[in-house]
Amino acid sequence: MASKTKTNLFFPLFLLIIIDFLAYCQNVQFDPTWVIANLIILVLIPSIYLQTKSPPVYMLNFSCYKPDNTCKVSTQRFMHSCNAVGKFTKESMEFQKKVLEKSGLGEDTYLPEVLLRIPVNPCMADAIKEVEDIIFGASDELFAKINVKPKDIGILIVNCSLFSPTPSLSAMIVNRYKLRSNIMSYNIAGMGCSAGVISLDLAQNLLQVHKNSYALVVSIECGTLNFYTGNEKPMLVSNCLFRIGGSAILLSNKRSDKYRSKYELIHTVRTHKGVDDKSFASVTHIEDSERIIGISLSKELMIVAGDALKANITSLGPLVLPVSEKLLFVGNLIAKKLFMMKKLKPYIPDFKLAFEHFCIHAGGKAVLDGVQKNLALAEWHMEPSRMTLYRFGNTSSSSIWYGLAYTEAKGRVKRGDRVWQIGFGSGFKCNSAVWSALRDVNPAQEMNPWMDEIQSFPVDVSREKCA
Numbered sequence: 001m002a003s004k005t006k007t008n009l010f011f012p013l014f015l016l017i018i019i020d021f022l023a024y025c026q027n028v029q030f031d032p033t034w035v036i037a038n039l040i041i042l043v044l045i046p047s048i049y050l051q052t053k054s055p056p057v058y059m060l061n062f063s064c065y066k067p068d069n070t071c072k073v074s075t076q077r078f079m080h081s082c083n084a085v086g087k088f089t090k091e092s093m094e095f096q097k098k099v100l101e102k103s104g105l106g107e108d109t110y111l112p113e114v115l116l117r118i119p120v121n122p123c124m125a126d127a128i129k130e131v132e133d134i135i136f137g138a139s140d141e142l143f144a145k146i147n148v149k150p151k152d153i154g155i156l157i158v159n160c161s162l163f164s165p166t167p168s169l170s171a172m173i174v175n176r177y178k179l180r181s182n183i184m185s186y187n188i189a190g191m192g193c194s195a196g197v198i199s200l201d202l203a204q205n206l207l208q209v210h211k212n213s214y215a216l217v218v219s220i221e222c223g224t225l226n227f228y229t230g231n232e233k234p235m236l237v238s239n240c241l242f243r244i245g246g247s248a249i250l251l252s253n254k255r256s257d258k259y260r261s262k263y264e265l266i267h268t269v270r271t272h273k274g275v276d277d278k279s280f281a282s283v284t285h286i287e288d289s290e291r292i293i294g295i296s297l298s299k300e301l302m303i304v305a306g307d308a309l310k311a312n313i314t315s316l317g318p319l320v321l322p323v324s325e326k327l328l329f330v331g332n333l334i335a336k337k338l339f340m341m342k343k344l345k346p347y348i349p350d351f352k353l354a355f356e357h358f359c360i361h362a363g364g365k366a367v368l369d370g371v372q373k374n375l376a377l378a379e380w381h382m383e384p385s386r387m388t389l390y391r392f393g394n395t396s397s398s399s400i401w402y403g404l405a406y407t408e409a410k411g412r413v414k415r416g417d418r419v420w421q422i423g424f425g426s427g428f429k430c431n432s433a434v435w436s437a438l439r440d441v442n443p444a445q446e447m448n449p450w451m452d453e454i455q456s457f458p459v460d461v462s463r464e465k466c467a
Ligand SMILES: *[C@@H]1O[C@H](CO)[C@@H](O)[C@H](O)[C@H]1NC(C)=O
Pocket: 158, 159, 160, 161, 162, 188, 189, 190, 191, 192, 193, 194, 195, 196, 198, 218, 219, 220, 221, 245, 246, 395, 396, 397, 398, 399
């Protein structure tokens, strides 16, 4: 978009300079109005150009929270804790065990400590402690990585779907890091796992309006108060999949920061299918018949997710795909619509030509399988997302950052590589962010949760679970 405006605006400027130059060579006498008109155009066009061009958005660095080893939860420990809750029927226990075994989660994921303590009796203070650990853990690491003073940060966005205390989570960050008093802070709640991308999109929009700013985006989820203790199956599933985690990202729109940033944000695309009732009801926070609160996942979740993905691909495709793929896609569409070739399968563009790396929300094995099938991705492309699910579980919106950290830890990120982050969440929403790497990432210098164990990955997830 910006480059098109550039050529459009610079063409007349270029023409003018040529005319001036020719006139000068011909010794034409300049009359004053001509000179003034000339000057005005020479000053005006570049300034119009600078006004209309939206500033770039760079990501200086990011961090993912790695919880303490004491919070590690194996299948056995999980079942033990569930047993200690004392409210599950035998059938529910069996069901949870079965879900866990098929989930794609490994034996090293993390749950909040209070849920592992016996007796299990989480309270508000525990939840606050949990979010503090995650938020400050991720942010401390981020501030250690970047050379930016907390006072320089102008925009703060925190997203935590299920826990929204007063004072807000964003206020907790302002208080702890002594952020400036005119900070623009936003606390997003209730938007589910795709909120990570929503907050990026919000940050991008704000950065386009507020020049020379830094934006801190913190994505976390709080599980403490959302552990479901009833016996309805749709609500038990999320107990098994949800694990703790969080991420912090620093964005900048200063052009000079290009030289010390990791990635540039190229596109964000948001799809909201909330108009459709089935989509709307696919993930809900409700009370069951015994008034126990939990998160209910509907059976249609996978279909709904597939639909949302398709919709968003349709709008993202034209932005990112090479011309050849676009032609095939349009050709297929014309054949179907114009020539009534209804049996023809819709052409699925090869997104591997548009991106080198994929980070898909690790919500569960079914989500990843669905996306892999829809986009025809190879195992190599799925590896970061599968390993994230295996090692950290469903960490909600921050899971796409664990995926990116994995890709970096494996030394896969090279200058110019394009990364596609796909988030899914209640609503139902499918959101994408597209990044371009500004430099090679040298894993030896990185600090991220995968670093000290990256040699042991990838693990074969399918075999792991049969054993
Ligand atoms: C913020 O990020 C977390 C990531 O875990 C996600 O669970 C949460 O839903 C996100 N956002 C919002 C707006 O709730």
